[in-house]
Amino acid sequence: MGRSPCCEKAHTNKGAWTKEEDDRLIAYIRTHGEGCWRSLPKAAGLLRCGKSCRLRWINYLRPDLKRGNFTEEEDELIIKLHSLLGNKWSLIAGRLPGRTDNEIKNYWNTHIRRKLLNRGIDPATHRPVNDNPNNHPTTTTATPTNINNNNNNSSLDVTTTTTISFANPTPTTTHHLVKEEILDDETKHNSDRVTDRRKIKNTVPEILERCPDLNLELRISPPHHHQNNSSSLSSSYIHPQGQHGNYHHHQHQPLKTGGRSSSVSGGTTICFACSLGIENSKECSCTTSLHGTSSSSTGYDFLGLKTGVLDYRSIKMK
DNA sequence: AAAGAAAGCAACCGCGTGGCT
DNA sequence: AAGCCACGCGGTTGCTTTCTT
Numbered sequence: 001m002g003r004s005p006c007c008e009k010a011h012t013n014k015g016a017w018t019k020e021e022d023d024r025l026i027a028y029i030r031t032h033g034e035g036c037w038r039s040l041p042k043a044a045g046l047l048r049c050g051k052s053c054r055l056r057w058i059n060y061l062r063p064d065l066k067r068g069n070f071t072e073e074e075d076e077l078i079i080k081l082h083s084l085l086g087n088k089w090s091l092i093a094g095r096l097p098g099r100t101d102n103e104i105k106n107y108w109n110t111h112i113r114r115k116l117l118n119r120g121i122d123p124a125t126h127r128p129v130n131d132n133p134n135n136h137p138t139t140t141t142a143t144p145t146n147i148n149n150n151n152n153n154s155s156l157d158v159t160t161t162t163t164i165s166f167a168n169p170t171p172t173t174t175h176h177l178v179k180e181e182i183l184d185d186e187t188k189h190n191s192d193r194v195t196d197r198r199k200i201k202n203t204v205p206e207i208l209e210r211c212p213d214l215n216l217e218l219r220i221s222p223p224h225h226h227q228n229n230s231s232s233l234s235s236s237y238i239h240p241q242g243q244h245g246n247y248h249h250h251q252h253q254p255l256k257t258g259g260r261s262s263s264v265s266g267g268t269t270i271c272f273a274c275s276l277g278i279e280n281s282k283e284c285s286c287t288t289s290l291h292g293t294s295s296s297s298t299g300y301d302f303l304g305l306k307t308g309v310l311d312y313r314s315i316k317m318k
Numbered sequence: 319a320a321a322g323a324a325a326g327c328a329a330c331c332g333c334g335t336g337g338c339t
Numbered sequence: 340a341a342g343c344c345a346c347g348c349g350g351t352t353g354c355t356t357t358c359t360t
Contacts, residue, residue, distance in 0.1 A: 015328095016329080016355095035345095035346095037346070038345060050346090051330085051346090051347095052329075052330075056328090056329080059329080060329095087349065087350085088349085089348075089349070090348060090349085102328075106327055109326095110325065110327080
């Protein structure tokens, strides 16, 4: 399908934003709210493309952003979430109020990767770096994603599985995806930063039992959101360097049924297996024929968030 | 003190997706 | 059904800052 350019590039600024541009964008969004990014630049008197405005707002100007160092708790949460979700930064960010996907992505690549490597854990697989993948039986071939991720490095030893344990994880049913991202040694890492940076590629966003302490019987709920989140740009806005406004991270707002990645509508709930498209597998915990009318009344504590249902919409699996 | 290397991070880019016409 | 549009995501780039020699 055709696609028009997002903006008239010839007449747009690029690069770092100036204070004046920031102020214009902030003022406009305070008045008109978010959205209509395509038309926003013109309306706000900015020589930027809408995309750029959106990014600037979401990643930097939103007043509900935390602008500080990541805490140890956040680190660990990111690691656990990454082990479950892979490079789904927006999903991970959805569990970290005040943090953006971009920020988490950068933080992962600059800090957490190294932290895990120092612990002897492969950040791509969340398994010990010297763990022999041959010890783990494989059950399926690589997904297209895997293939794409690996075909530019013939040395990669790709062994994968799609066995996913959700409902009643037991040792016997838990296999591991192992996409060994061969990151040579630190020496190489240090000697060729640019090359390495491009090598720090996407991990495989597959779900596996990498964190034994996590209950993988997922019931992911809509992220907590405050009552006063909706309208709100107005009264308690604080400048980017300030801490809090009274409106909420967009990803914490109630998610609309039938979102862009959903094929199930009507506000129903499905199990995580269904959200991954394996609704007929034994891992599927849906009890009804329509995967989407699951009786998720129990509620599980996913990462400490007690919820009533799995709302797959909050994880927006692609 | 200077230069180069490494690290950090904001911003850009391309593309997938759902909604609308 | 097809095409367009807007949005959002993940990966990448490149500039700035910090560290090392």
